[in-house]
Amino acid sequence: MNRAPFTPCPICNGVDVSYLIHSKDFSLTQENFDIIQCANCSLKYTFPIPSANEIAPYYNFPEYISHTDVKTGWMNKLYHSVRNYTLKQKTNWVQSLFTGHKGHLLEVGAGTGAFANAMIEKGWQVTALEPDANSRLRAMENYKITLLPIEQLNSLPTNSQDVITLWHVLEHVHDLKGYLAAFKSILKPNGRLIIAVPNHTSFDAQYYKEYWAAYDVPRHLYHFSPFSMELLLNQYDMQVVQTKPMWFDSFYVSLLSEKYKKSGYWGLLRAFIIGCLSNLKAIRDPRVGSSIIYEIKRRTQ
Secondary structure (H helix, E strand, O other): OOOOOOOOOOOOOOOOEEEEEEEEOOOOOOOEEEEEEEOOOOOEEEEOOOOOOOOHHHHOOOOOOOOOOOOOOHHHHHHHHHHHHHHHHHHHHHHHOOOOOOOEEEEEOOOOOHHHHHHHHOOOEEEEEOOOHHHHHHHHHHHOOOOEOHHHHHHOOOOOEEEEEEEOOHHHOOOHHHHHHHHHHHEEEEEEEEEEEEOOOOHHHHHHHHHOHHHOOOOOOEEOOHHHHHHHHHOOOEEEEEEEEOHHHHHHHHHHHHHHOOOOOHHHHHHHHHHHHHHHHHHHOHHHOOEEEEEEEEOOO
């Protein structure tokens, strides 16, 4: 793989960066990567980042369940059980933002189509984009819905979407600022951008350090804090309306982190404890949740 050269912080262009954590691709290659942190905006990012043309092999394993329907093994079964519950929560919440209104929704990174299908069933007009061709095929097999290639993002009409959702997608995107510019263009003036990402300031992230499963290098290119997210959005005249923790993520990420540490059976108990502690802190302050959902709108002039 050709290594990408060092670049300044992709959010603030700061050059005061430090090599913070040495981690590895625990899920597939066991290849080593560094995690760099910007002192100015607190963004962490993976180094070296495989280029857009080189990243695909790092997703090529059956256990990458966010893009497949693998249900063998207790971890995958647990994931899908929780996903079915949280899917209902997500759709109800998005609907509550526009009481009585069935508008246009764009999902970016639709995976195998579960959320897009659920919103269609609620009466919304849904456009769903997904870069992986196999996932698009599964969406057609499972739900009879057509997911479009991600390249269609820049061809969508301006001011056309009431809601744009990215459920654990932005951390995977190479062209971070290009995507934000596109969202600003196609979002209606009173629309909502919903972004869910892991939070590197969470208790479980601080506890597990290089073993924190939500780093997921090199598939996760960027590792956001609430401050870095707000700074990024501010560059596009957008602001956070509210934040919501994703309660199950602390448990799931802790379980995977214990697996990476090869903790054995005691790791199951410890993962539950760490997940509970992380959520207790998030009750007091949603901005320290393991993963955070950001509700975002255009800044009023």
